[in-house]
Amino acid sequence: MIPVSQVVVDADTEARVVSVLRSGALVQGAMVEEFEAGFAKVAGCRHAVAVSSGTTALVAALQALKVGAGDEVVIPAFTFVATLNAVLAVGATAVVVDVTLDYTVDPAALADAVTGRTVAVMPVHLYGLPADMGAIDATARRHGLAIVEDAAQAHGAEVAEQRVGSFGVGCFSFYATKNLSTGEGGMVTTDDGDLARRLRLLRNQGMERRYEYEISGFNYRMTDLQAALGIGQLAGLKAMNDRRRANAARYTDVLSRGRLEPPTVPEGRTHVFHQYTIRTGEGPEQRDALVDDLHSRGVGAAVYYPRAVHDYECFEGHPAIVAGDVPTARSFAERVVSLPVHQHLGDSDVERVAVAIGDAALVDRD
Ligand SMILES: *Cc1c(COP(=O)(O)O)cnc(C)c1O
Numbered sequence: 497m498i499p500v501s502q503v504v505v506d507a508d509t510e511a512r513v514v515s516v517l518r519s520g521a522l523v524q525g526a527m528v529e530e531f532e533a534g535f536a537k538v539a540g541c542r543h544a545v546a547v548s549s550g551t552t553a554l555v556a557a558l559q560a561l562k563v564g565a566g567d568e569v570v571i572p573a574f575t576f577v578a579t580l581n582a583v584l585a586v587g588a589t590a591v592v593v594d595v596t597l598d599y600t601v602d603p604a605a606l607a608d609a610v611t612g613r614t615v616a617v618m619p620v621h622l623y624g625l626p627a628d629m630g631a632i633d634a635t636a637r638r639h640g641l642a643i644v645e646d647a648a649q650a651h652g653a654e655v656a657e658q659r660v661g662s663f664g665v666g667c668f669s670f671y672a673t674k675n676l677s678t679g680e681g682g683m684v685t686t687d688d689g690d691l692a693r694r695l696r697l698l699r700n701q702g703m704e705r706r707y708e709y710e711i712s713g714f715n716y717r718m719t720d721l722q723a724a725l726g727i728g729q730l731a732g733l734k735a736m737n738d739r740r741r742a743n744a745a746r747y748t749d750v751l752s753r754g755r756l757e758p759p760t761v762p763e764g765r766t767h768v769f770h771q772y773t774i775r776t777g778e779g780p781e782q783r784d785a786l787v788d789d790l791h792s793r794g795v796g797a798a799v800y801y802p803r804a805v806h807d808y809e810c811f812e813g814h815p816a817i818v819a820g821d822v823p824t825a826r827s828f829a830e831r832v833v834s835l836p837v838h839q840h841l842g843d844s845d846v847e848r849v850a851v852a853i854g855d856a857a858l859v860d861r862d
Pocket of ligand 1: 549620671675
């Protein structure tokens with residue numbers, strides 16, 4: 497089965513990890529600092545603060561902005577649950593709005609959702625495609641809202657040649673399946689020096705100097721082992737994203753004929769294809785049949801995500817979730833399929849996937 501994601505550790509990276517092991521200094525130290533400095537460039541920001549995961553990056557960003565009880569944060573209905581959980585974790589209210597045809601938050605729905613209690617918007621650059629940051633930034637400025645970007649899937653993506661993670665406070669994940677991975681890990685990026693300092697305090701029990709607590713913090717630290725894994729991937733990020741785009745272009749070419757909808761890339765935005773996600777017709781039956789068909793051909797295909805983010809019993813009637821109608825998110829949850837598009841695919845793998853979806857696109861499923 498051609499996997500949807502794959503972790504490959506090169507010899508240099510292995511040696512760097514071994515050097516950390518042999519040094520005996522495993523906790524946050526020089527490697528983390530080096531990784532932060534390198535990653536700040538990926539996000540086009542002055543500051544990058546490494547943390548333990550993408551989820552803690554989102555939580556720390558909200559805490560650094562002093563978002564809490566009584567505050568509303570607008571999020572898209574079609575995303576990984578961490579986006580929602582981060583808002584709930586800081587005690588704020590999540591206002592869930594619909595997405596557009598490109599899978600990112602609908603800027604008009606986001607603007608409509610703003611109330612006197614809204615303090616932040618949290619666009620998600622889903623599958624590696626930046627949200628419509630021009631429109632979102634205009635709304636945020638008009639109402640004085642903070643932007644917290646969930647860039648967990650979008651390392652190196654751009655809008656009008658500006659890197660994601662630099663439009664507001666950027667939150668990245670290095671979970672094993674992400675484009676850049678350290679097993680577990682995350683990063684918060686910002687140009688604001690005061691905010692960066694607050695993030696560093698929050699990460700380390702509220703202290704810069706030992707036992708001199710300045711605020712109430714937590715432990716969000718990354719280890720030097722994780723940073724050692726990440727450093728080696730920074731130099732190759734552009735080539736990796738280029739390779740993902742080339743694989744995506746091959747699939748989109750095949751899908752120009754037939755009845756499966758390929759992902760679209762709006763003018764001015766660069767997609768880094770964390771996932772290459774296609775849509776079948778209405779109703780879940782066609783999608784489920786396609787997943788089965790792809791699996792039978794040895795093509796790993798997966799569904800991200802099978803429901804709108806808040807369509808679970810545990811969130812039903814939740815006092816801190818406000819959600820209106822989200823028909824697009826609910827429709828996509830029944831129709832999306834993600835294909836292997838990563839940089840470790842060989843040419844023959846890409847062709848196998850292309851042939852499989854080309855055949856599937858021509859099947860009349862009505
Ligand atoms: C992976 C992911 C996260 C959370 O990252 P972790 O490192 O797994 O905590 C948040 N948001 C989105 C959109 C993600 O894909």
